[in-house]
Structure formats: structure tokens, C-alpha cells
Amino acid sequence: MTRLFLDEAQSLVTSQKSETSASKPKVGFVSLGCPKNLVDSEVMMGLLNRAGAQMTSDPEAAEILVVNTCSFIDAAKRESVDAILEMARHKAAGRARKLIVAGCLVERYRDQIRKDIPEVDAVVGTGELVNILSATGVAQPQPNSPFVVLNSRPEGHARAAQGRFSRESWDGAIADLPNYLYDEDTPRILATPRHMAYIKIAEGCDHPCTFCIIPQLRGQFRSRRFESVVAEAERLAPAGVREITLIGQDTTCYGEDFALKDGLALLLEKLAAIQDLRWVRFLYAYPNKITGKLLDTIAQHEKICSYMDVPLQHASASVLKRMKRGGGADVFLRSIAKMRRTVPGLTLRTSFIVGFPGETEQEFEELCDFVREAQFDWMGAFAYSDQDGAGAYALDKNLSPREIERRKRSDVLAKRQDRAGRGPVEAGDEIEQRGFAGAGGAQQSEEFAVGHEE
Numbered sequence: 001m002t003r004l005f006l007d008e009a010q011s012l013v014t015s016q017k018s019e020t021s022a023s024k025p026k027v028g029f030v031s032l033g034c035p036k037n038l039v040d041s042e043v044m045m046g047l048l049n050r051a052g053a054q055m056t057s058d059p060e061a062a063e064i065l066v067v068n069t070c071s072f073i074d075a076a077k078r079e080s081v082d083a084i085l086e087m088a089r090h091k092a093a094g095r096a097r098k099l100i101v102a103g104c105l106v107e108r109y110r111d112q113i114r115k116d117i118p119e120v121d122a123v124v125g126t127g128e129l130v131n132i133l134s135a136t137g138v139a140q141p142q143p144n145s146p147f148v149v150l151n152s153r154p155e156g157h158a159r160a161a162q163g164r165f166s167r168e169s170w171d172g173a174i175a176d177l178p179n180y181l182y183d184e185d186t187p188r189i190l191a192t193p194r195h196m197a198y199i200k201i202a203e204g205c206d207h208p209c210t211f212c213i214i215p216q217l218r219g220q221f222r223s224r225r226f227e228s229v230v231a232e233a234e235r236l237a238p239a240g241v242r243e244i245t246l247i248g249q250d251t252t253c254y255g256e257d258f259a260l261k262d263g264l265a266l267l268l269e270k271l272a273a274i275q276d277l278r279w280v281r282f283l284y285a286y287p288n289k290i291t292g293k294l295l296d297t298i299a300q301h302e303k304i305c306s307y308m309d310v311p312l313q314h315a316s317a318s319v320l321k322r323m324k325r326g327g328g329a330d331v332f333l334r335s336i337a338k339m340r341r342t343v344p345g346l347t348l349r350t351s352f353i354v355g356f357p358g359e360t361e362q363e364f365e366e367l368c369d370f371v372r373e374a375q376f377d378w379m380g381a382f383a384y385s386d387q388d389g390a391g392a393y394a395l396d397k398n399l400s401p402r403e404i405e406r407r408k409r410s411d412v413l414a415k416r417q418d419r420a421g422r423g424p425v426e427a428g429d430e431i432e433q434r435g436f437a438g439a440g441g442a443q444q445s446e447e448f449a450v451g452h453e454e
Helices: 008-017 035-050 074-093 104-116 129-136 154-161 214-218 226-239 263-272 292-300 317-322 329-342 361-374 401-408 411-421
Strands: 026-031 064-069 098-103 122-124 147-149 180-182 196-200 243-247 279-283 307-309 347-354 378-383
Touching: 026 035, 035 064, 035 098, 035 129, 035 196, 035 243, 064 074, 064 104, 064 129, 074 098, 074 104, 098 104, 098 129, 104 122, 104 214, 122 129, 196 226, 226 243, 226 263, 243 263, 263 279, 263 292, 292 329, 317 361, 329 347, 329 361, 347 361, 347 401, 361 411, 378 401
Parallel strands: 026 064, 064 098, 098 122, 196 243, 243 279, 307 347, 347 378
Antiparallel strands: 147 180
């Protein structure tokens, strides 16, 4: 877990904005989950900061506490609930008069959170970030929203008609899916080290993967305007940011919703031309969306990191078919060979799900054989987590937790994960981030950090 705090540096910035800063409410954040969620926290902090609130690094001093939650798998849900309860204790013992819960857990358990944890005063979903102003009582949302509502692509509309985004089985979930995306004019307070920043270039997901509920949590896939991404990067670089990581659930689909061919490759080319930037990378790549143009672009520009994170999820064709992913070991090996042939010195990371419903010993051995042959630089193996609302939730033949753990810790997978786990952490790796993030800073366990405005 990583704590991301706002300390004196941000307090000074805030105090310079208003002579009456002492009268402004103090707000503290806990940010959980992936970099996409971290950006949402940065945006909410930016909105509150612009409205006059002060960020604090001390939960005992906070008058308003906000927990931005993750709900991807059961472990993330438990961590989110633990964080909410921890902040509820601070509310009871400290100065806090309000506790707000935001993020993916709200999309899944909106009514239950308020019912089971009465200390929670308001909830804010992933598509309602501007409501953080009214939820905290700092200000009322302005008529002109700082968010842009974007249309999805035809593939997303088709999947919607098939029920991919249905939340009918979720008690209390609102019918409207999230459909916003921030732009270059939306305020943000960065919660990363000063030299780096994430830029969210897309939101949502249209893929039909049966193990995943992110489409229901985040809505249909939608890309941010090309010019908006470039404008934000051009503002970050002169401010001292040297490394930018482009993020989205599937960055390789970027631009498809406005008929832009090879949109990610074109965007990378444009960002590589920004003088003050030194490194550009992106998360994540969908296996069948990695084009020759994208690989050539990475190879041709020194500023674009020779690093790709391609979550393959499995290697057995039969398991991948049940996952509604497609592909298989032979297809993946050819693709990996092409990546390494095109991009010299490529660092390749992937992740796999172990124990998907019905996974036989033979299918698991196919995965292990593939891992031996592919020789990934970085790799994660994760136990399958049953999610209500995911297609796989209705599948039979669930493996026992004990068997899943045995497979996850098998010699082949454990050795590859050891190699990833003992080296230096890649800045682009997705890591669980836990932050009492008034606005954060260096990702160091249980330590305060410096916040800075974008």
C-alpha cells in the first residue's frame, strides 16, 4: 500500500490563492486502485482546490475526508471497505464533519454503502466527479461542466444492445453509465513525483471479457480529443514533467470512436516531438490491436519507451474462448516475436488469470509451457475472482481457492513473477496505490509526499 499525502508545498500554493484560506475547509483524500483512479482523485482535488478548499496531509486535521475506491476484484473491495472504516474512525475521533466515498465501489454498491456505513455522508460515482463539489459542500457545480461528454464507437453500441453494460443485478446502481472524460481545461492536482504524470486518453471499455466488470463500472469506451491530450502534455512538460504515461483500459483502441486509424501511434509521434519530455509510455495494449504502425513508431522514437504491457490473461485457446478473448499460444508467440523483432531491446510485461472456471490441468499446463517459451521480462499471475455481473459468474466448475493458489504458486509461474518482483519497479507498471492523498508525491510505502498543481 502506498500513502500519497499533500504536505506543506501544496498548502503554500493554496494559501497564495486566497487571503482567507484559513476559513476554507480542509480536505484529505485516500486514493485506491489503478492509475486511472488516481487521475480521478487528482481531478477531484483540482476541482476542490479551485473552489477554495485546502488539502491536508493529516486525517486528524481534515474537516472533509474522501475515499476514492476500487471494486475490480474481491481483494480491492475489502481494501476499499477497510479504508472507508478507517476514515470513519478518524471522523468520529477527529475534526472531520463529512465522509465522502467515490469511485468504482459506488457504482457497484451505491445504496449499500450508505446503509451499512452510516458515517458516509455522500457518494460520488466514476461518472460524477464534478459532484464532489456539492457532496463536500465546498461549492455547487457550475453551469459549464469541466468535463466533456463523449460518444462511444459503434462496437460499444452493439455490445450495449447485447447487454454488456447491464447493471440490473446490482441493487442501487443508477441506470446511466459514466460517459464523461476530463480535458485539458479541467483542473488537476498531480499526485505523482514531480518528474512524471499520467494522462488519461480514453475511458471505459467495450470488450466482452467474461471475467471483467469494468465496462459496467466505467461505461462504454470513449477517446479524448487528440488536441486535448497534446495540449495537456505541452503544459505539463514546461512545468517539469519529464515522463508521461498514457492510460486507458485499452489505449490501443484510441481514436477508433472518431474514425482515427492508428490513433495511438499518431498520438505517440506527436508527444515525442515535445521538446522538454524525455519519456513517453502507455498502458495497456490489447493483443489484437497492436499494429505494425504502432511498433514502428515505438522503434523510431527514442523518447517512446521500449516497453509494452499486454495483458494476455491466458494462453490456452479453449480458456481464452470462454473468456471471450480469442487468440492462443501460437498466435501470441508470433505476435511477441514480431514485437521483439521490430522494437530493439523491448521490455515486455503481461499478466495472467489462474483458475478461471473450468480450467483443466491440461489447460493450465498449456499456460505454463507458453510462459516458458515466451520469456517475459515482467509478469503477474492473479487468482481468478468471481464477480457478480461478469459473464463468468454464471459458469460452472469453479476451482477451489486452494487449487487456484497451488497453480498460482507453481514453479513456472512463481519463478517468472520473482524475476519481475525483485527488479526495479517500472514507472509504467500498474501498482495498487493507497493514498491519503490530499495530493500525493513519490510512491513510497506509508510515507507523506509532495503535491503539486498541474
